[in-house]
Amino acid sequence: MHGTIFSLLKRYVQTQYDHAAWVRLVEAAGLTSGDFSHKEVYPDEHLYALVGQAAVAAGIPPGELHEKFGEYLVPDLMYMYKRFVKPEWRTLDMLEHTEHSMHNQVRREHPENSPPVLNVQRLNENEVLIDYVSPRRMGGLAVGIVRGLAAYFDEADRIDVQPTTSEEGQRVQIHVRRTP
Ligand code: HEM
Known part of the structure; x- marks a missing residue:
């Protein structure tokens, strides 16, 4: 998936919650880095993991977070x-x-x-x-x-x-x- 989608997910979490919430999410999703370039393409699985963990942290179903x-x-x-x-x-x-x-x-x-x-x-x-x-x-x-x-x-x-x-x-x- 386009790096822009990841960068916007990062900004979404940082603005709805805070930067610490993003760092926790990256860890919980098992990723080694929470930085994404808009020129790169990243595995879809990384986005699923981040969205899944964000939904758990927010206490809402993943579909609603999407x-x-x-x-x-x-x-x-x-x-x-x-x-x-x-x-x-x-x-x-x-x-x-x-x-x-x-x-x-x-x-x-x-x-x-x-x-x-x-x-x-x-x-x-x-x-x-x-x-x-x-x-x-x-x-x-x-x-x-x-x-x-x-x-x-x-x-x-x-x-x-x-x-x-x-x-x-x-x-x-x-x-x-x-x-x-
Ligand atoms: C209005 C301007 C829009 C722009 C500029 C745009 C652009 C993009 C981009 C850049 C991606 C990432 C693609 C990738 O990494 O492979 C994407 C994915 C996606 N777009 Fe759009 N999009 C637009 C409108 C829409 C609309 C109207 C819908 C639905 C009705 C939509 C549904 C989606 C979905 C669900 C994805 C996630 C990937 C997937 O489900 O396969 N987009 N879009």
């Missing part, structure tokens, strides 16, 4: 890839275009990265259906990112996000609806 972390990620991800975002896009447009504009760009820049495949269907002006497919089973993160995008575009009170399958599968469907 969601919170997904929400937290959005402003930084948007900042890094803002050149691929059209100024007129809102939450649903962003979702409709993530696969081609953002995730494809990630694949082009770093062939060793593998963001999930998102098949996004625009059902109508106010609804999209996201089909998330990834062996990493991080559907909770996907749900969190959608909520984070709604907040980013200042539409949180109008956007309803409903996973219609278990969030833990390799394939997760997420229904997103905007109140007209």
